Amino acid sequence: MKLSSLQDTFGTKRPNSAAFFERASHTISGGVNGNLRYFAPFPIIFEKADAASLIDLDGHRYVDYLLSYGALMLGHAHPEVLNAVQRAWTEQGTSSFGATHPLEMEMTDELLALYPSFDQVRFTNSGLEATLFALRLATAHTGKACIAKFEGHYHGAHDHVLQSVNPTADLYGTTQAPKSVPESYGTPDYYRDHTVILPFNDWEACERILTEKAGQICAVIMEPLLSGYIAADRAFMKNLRELTTQLGIVLIFDEVKTGFRIEVGGAQAFYGVEPDLTALGKVAGGGFPIGVVGGKRAIMELSSPLRSPKKSEVVFHSGTFNGNPLSIAAGLATIRYLKQPGNFERIVANTHELRSGIDALAKQYDLPFQTLGEGTIFNVMATREPIGHYRDLGKNNGQLRLALDFLLMDNGVYSKPLNRFSMSAAHGPAEIQKTLDAFEKSMAALKQDPLA
Ligand SMILES: Cc1ncc(COP(=O)(O)O)c(C=O)c1O
The missing domain is CATH 3.90.1150.10 (Aspartate Aminotransferase, domain 1)
Incomplete structure (x- = not known):
């Protein structure tokens, strides 16, 4: 045929x-x-x-x-999601407060219990916004401007991570020194030039590249399973955790696909490896738009307005619909369903x-x-x-x-x-x-x- x-x-x-x-x-x-x-x-x-x-x-x-x-x-x-959304809409009388509300705290408590690497969270409206914010936090935390990402990994549709998502063999260079290949027409060269590409599941090459460029790299961002279905070796994940800690590089797990799906506690539960920051999305919103950044207090608190009255000392993050009660209600109903035994x-x-x-x-x-x-x-x-x-x-x-x-x-x-x-x-x-x-x-x- x-x-x-x-x-x-x-x-x-x-x-x-x-x-x-x-x-x-x-x-x-x-x-x-x-x-x-x-x-x-x-x-x-x-x-x-x-x-x-x-x-x-x-x-x-x-x-x-x-x-x-x-x-x-x-x-x-799903009836439990539908009921939760209808109840939130009726009882709270709105689809968006544009302010902190009690359901956000309930969701936060569930996430902190399921993801032990989270001390604090912030909600966004998409996975894209979550990875973008996580990288901004990492830049602030380390004072370094380059990111390292893995060849073939997708982190949403923003410029810095739209590099080497699906590079072709004629452009991607050697496995020892993969090239940064823009995924999109129209992304400024700055992002290509400030992105270090790593080969997934090749520890020797990763160790060498990260050690050589540690002085420039604020974060390693990765999908713990490439495209959500190709698992890294357990030793690779353990080594990566140890080396990034040693080199002062923030380790970000992008669990937008894998969160709640590989295990309820994500790929980090599956590997037994705790990243510094995590991006969640998709399932966390129960079918409504959401993103979550969660992680270590020392990094997350860089975005707290309680930290300083000076803009220059606070990482900016905002979004009209962040934490809206309908996404949160749908996400909570989904998470609570998944937590029920069996x-x-x-x-x-x-x-x-x-x-x-x-x-x-x-x-x-x-x-x-x-x-x-x-x-x-x-x-x-x-x-x-x-x-x-x-x-x-x-x-x-x-x-x-x-x-x-x-x-x-x-x-x-x-x-x-x-x-x-x-x-x-x-x-x-x-x-x-x-x-x-x-x-x-x-x-x-x-x-x-x-x-x-
Ligand atoms: C691993 C990963 N990160 C980030 C994103 C972006 O999420 P969103 O489409 O909600 O912006 C996706 C979307 O497929 C994803 O799979």
């Missing part, structure tokens, strides 16, 4: 999405409110969601594994069941697919080779995975082409069976008529 004919069939089956996207693209730039949402020939337009399902403009129903990029850990409109474990067990089923089908049809991940996040890689580094992703057969994605969509499963899979409390035995049936049909089709 040809990928182009799968894309043609995709288009023919979705005339309403095609026409709508065509219209949208005239007045919404590219038809999408975020570049990652686009895929060719056109992204599906959804008009409804229900627990673990999405329904598109042409009436097709899909088991949803995108889950708004992993944010909806209890599924769409609930998180059930989502993990379901993830394992689904992954084992997919891996078994790949074996049965003798196709080069494998699942990779931890906790409630995984991806389907189109290669039999082991994947442990960003550059290993080059072994993934992107065209084959894309073909699988188009077949899966036609069989009622959606993760957005080439995207990882996230599980939710709404994905039960029926959804898992439907998904495995879709994988079986898709793999059978690929076996019978291989991708040409």
